[in-house]
Amino acid sequence: MMQHVASHAECRQEGSNWRGAYARGRTGVKVPPPAGATRRAIIAPVVRSRRFVAAGTLVLALVSVVAAAGAALPPDLPPSHRARLEALAQAATVATRVEAEAFPARADVFRFLLDHPEFASRVTRVLKAARYRIWREADGLHLDDGWGAVGRFDIVYATGNTRVMYARGVYQKRLLPDIRGEAVVMIEYAVRPDGNGRSLIAPVVTGYVKLDSTVLAAALKVLTPIARAKADREARTLVKVFARVTRAIEEDPAGIVSDLAREPDVAPADLAAFRKLLSLP
Numbered sequence: 001m002m003q004h005v006a007s008h009a010e011c012r013q014e015g016s017n018w019r020g021a022y023a024r025g026r027t028g029v030k031v032p033p034p035a036g037a038t039r040r041a042i043i044a045p046v047v048r049s050r051r052f053v054a055a056g057t058l059v060l061a062l063v064s065v066v067a068a069a070g071a072a073l074p075p076d077l078p079p080s081h082r083a084r085l086e087a088l089a090q091a092a093t094v095a096t097r098v099e100a101e102a103f104p105a106r107a108d109v110f111r112f113l114l115d116h117p118e119f120a121s122r123v124t125r126v127l128k129a130a131r132y133r134i135w136r137e138a139d140g141l142h143l144d145d146g147w148g149a150v151g152r153f154d155i156v157y158a159t160g161n162t163r164v165m166y167a168r169g170v171y172q173k174r175l176l177p178d179i180r181g182e183a184v185v186m187i188e189y190a191v192r193p194d195g196n197g198r199s200l201i202a203p204v205v206t207g208y209v210k211l212d213s214t215v216l217a218a219a220l221k222v223l224t225p226i227a228r229a230k231a232d233r234e235a236r237t238l239v240k241v242f243a244r245v246t247r248a249i250e251e252d253p254a255g256i257v258s259d260l261a262r263e264p265d266v267a268p269a270d271l272a273a274f275r276k277l278l279s280l281p
Contacts, residue, residue, distance in 0.1 A: 073186070074162055081156045085166060085184050092208035093181070093217040096228045098235035102202040105246035107191045110201050112277055113245065114163050114187065117141060117155070119270040120245070126259045127248050130241045135265075148173045163187045181211040203242070205235040253278040 073085060089095075113120040118141070121134040131146025142152045151169020158164075164186045171179040185207035194200045209231075211217040249256050257275055260266050275281075 073184075074157055074159070074164065076159065077157050077164065081164075081166070085156070085164070088182060088184055088210050089208045091210050093211045094209045094228065094231060095207075096231040096235075098205045098232050098239075100203045100205060100236055100239035102192070102200040103239070103243035103246070104194055104198050104250075105201045105243070106250065107199050107201065108277060109246055109249055110189070110242065112274065113242065115155075115158060116270055116274075119267065119274065122260060122263055122266050123245055123249075123256065124241060126256065126263065127245060129244045129248075143167070143169070161189050161191070179211065179213070179216065181209055183207055183209045201242075201246075203239055205238065249278070254280055 073082065073089070077085070113123070117134045118136055121130075121132045124130040124132055133144045133146065135142055137152075140152050140154050142150070144150045149169055149171045151167055153165050153167035153169075156164050156166050164184065166182070166184055168182040169180070185205070187203060187205055189201050189203040192200050192202060257271070257278065257280055260271055260274075
């Protein structure tokens, strides 16, 4: 992830490049700089340009993962959400689709984590598997990814092996303008046997991201290959977090529950339900 803009050292280097480039000209013949030009006048647009490109790329941190052009939303998505989500998908700034590598896990444990995002974020922190923090306020669920992206989201669809989430947030980073936008994320998964008496979870992460700023949106569309590659990495990272968490739960369920019980912000009802799911006393 591009997380830094041009430093003072880079500015000095740009100044050096300016002197050389303008002294030689395109033909190699030495020419004077444009009348009235200063090093700052030449450097400033370059630095702004770098920040602009960085801002466009960093919007992908609005959610841990973005995804997918061409993926149909569930046909039975509630009408109260369908119109808004379809409009967002059609106007998406960035889109991609990731069929992640299958990983071993109990399907009921994976489903529990999907349906209890607050609790799942506590598990990831206990295991130091991710920096996500999810909590509930009066207006719904809120997310802080630990890297500058904050916002609120809702699980608008949870049927069978499909979950659809809508998120609206802002990416805040020092030296960069706030980047605001919204996203639809859909997680689908299949459960199949691995041949050793266990189950494999095969997830597909899809969705759409739309920026509020038309200027940034236009810039990001120019960077579509970079943005899509970034989206793919984020999707695969999210799946790897699920894989690591479910593996840790399988290896030491009692230890995980004991650690969670010491966390002050874990909801007792969620912990009790999780303990029951794992058949722990």
